[in-house]
Amino acid sequence: MTSAIYFDGRSTRAHSVEFLVEGEFLHITGESVKLVEVLRSLRFTVAYAHAPSRIDLPGGGSLEVGDKEAFHALRLACGRAPSHVERLESSLRYALAGLVVMVLAGVSAYLWGVPLAADLIVEHAPRSLDARLAKGSLDQLETLGWLGPATPLTVRETRISERFATLAAPVGVPYHLIFRSFKGGPNAFALPDGTILMSRELEELSDNDDALLFVLGHELGHLRYRHGVKGLARATMTSVIMMWYVGDVSSALAIATAGVANLSYSRAAEAEADSFGSRLMHQNGLSTKPAAQLFRAMETYVPKPNQSLVPDWIKKLPGGKKDAPASSSGDASSKTGESIDQPAESSGNVAKRPRVKIPTYLSTHPATEDRIELLEQDKD
């Protein structure tokens, strides 16, 4: 005899009853209750540790059973084993196996799933999408006052343009080179529509044309591999995944974790563009060593006074993102292109205090030392 509470399904009145299994039947008896049910007809809810379990009876009534052992015994007597999922749920070992599955799924999505899907998307997205991503970006920079006037090309710029044209690398989109003064300092970026902008500040930083040609080759790499669309695809996917996983806890947390993942994709894209650029140089019999020099110069770049683009209050934040918008490549919201470096990082009070070093895993670009090392492995 086990005691339980019986509800008849017609009123919410609780009947205190006792039940007993006899052969194929369940006998339920209480003050005004006398029922006999066929064991096969009973339905059992999942048994939880601290809640009464329920048995649904065929007539619409139900039994609430507090006694776990009696519930399990009755369920066994009815030949109804707990479902597979219920068995998994009740074992810590399977729960930990579930965690392993989750971690494996997360890691493989990060390592292969998202990059592969992004490659597929890039393969199937029309080139017109690239151009549409870039639409208006240059105008926006102009309106914000980041770009200097479009003055005629200098002798050197004409020479660089001509030499660049002879490199002749098909990247799937017609490209054209422009030189402008840029508030973000020495930088270069390619907009997905084929516009490659080299800042005059970068030009001033090196008197070696080959260094600048490598930078342009790097930008061609971004165009060749369509990093603009790819970055957007990856950023969208990581955001959706993280929103699904922790979005209900905090969307800030989701955005932050997705952002860290995107930065690693962005670094991979930069490395890809670097190797495209150096291949292009070597194929044309040019050295990448001058480019290594240029990178060193950018490391120690100090902007002229009044040249800073970052509002003072941001610069004051330790570790604050002191980045030109162009170098936020891989960011879904950024319509601008792919930059050669994050020189603006070195803006601010470089001379006065040691600049805050952004750890590599929080950076859009690979560590400069690593990039320089690659460039110095010159084959000439």
Add this chain to the structure above:
Amino acid sequence: MSSIDPPLDPSRPSDPSPDVDFLLPLVAAPTPLPPSDRVATPPPAAYAMRFTGSGEEYFKIWAVNLALTIVTIGIFSAWAKVRRLRYFYANTMLAGSTFDFHGAPAAILRGRLIALVVLLAYTFAPRISPILYGVVAAFILLVFPWLYWRSLRFRLGNTSYRGARFSFRGKLSAAYAILLPPALLFLGLNVLVVMFGPKTGQMPDLSFFSKIGMVYLLALLVTPYYYHRMRAYQHGNAYFGATPFSYSGTAGQFYKLSGKLVLLWFVPLVVVLALGGLVAATVGRSWPKEVAIFAILPVILGFYFYLFLLIPYASARSQNIVWGQTQLGDVSLTSTLRARDLTAVLVVNFLLNACTMGLFRPFAAVRAARVRQEAIAFYGNPAQFENVPVATGGPTGAEFGEMFGFDIAL
């Protein structure tokens, strides 16, 4: 055991002593008092809701279901949702009995697939053509109240307690009357931004911002009103068996709460800015830049964290308003959730979630459910829900799918 348990003293409703008698199951069927007695001294018996779930137990359920969802590329999520709801319902105890959820996972899966298609259409339509985008947006606008209404019917119709189903019997036309005006307002705002907003590459002028600001302010001003109407619709049209719920809240209560929130946001902001300005103008002048940075930064972060704390405050207060104004027949409900209790739980939840990459989530869910539910109590003659006919007439909910996670927490 007496048929009516010792009442809760309303003057100290949040007394944290969970082991007292009134929480014990009402196993014995209550023998209703003679009518004369009931009229003479209506004893306000109180039943506090209790939550019996445990983090360790739910962790196992969560991990297994999440893994299965991943392995089945999301299809199992509908089953996972039902299993989650059943766990939380089964561990919600009122007067010794627990709740149950009967929703069919297939219906939920169907609803989710439809929602996914609509979401995809909404995301990609603007890239194809603005007209298509307009069509999709108008379609969503038109079906949204219907989805909302369906979801309420599904959720309540599939909830049971003591062998009786809940049901939602609100009219579809009322759902449209409540949801369409704010939806149109929102749409109007978007149209306004698109029509008069800055073109690409242009800096918007100040007059544009002031106009948009006015409209958004208007939207903000009507929000408490529509929040109230939605709550009144949800709680005022719910039934337990044949017994109707009623809702007596007013929009004024939400305006009062919103006013408090604005003050709680605005006054500290003004104080901090004033003090900061004072410091900067006096002693701060001589500070080197580095010192100034480290003086400003904690203040900014502190204020951000303070704003974060307003969320549980608002949530606790609005739960108290909504449930405090709800009645089931003659039984009145109260919610005495203290903002500081909910805040403590949610802040710890957030920090541990962040530290464990989300692995604390199942524990967090149980903690939040406990503090929220155990604040709710029922006062009045328990016969109102202990012995009422189950008579239906409301929708069973079986044929309805659920699209969104609308929750009314019972």
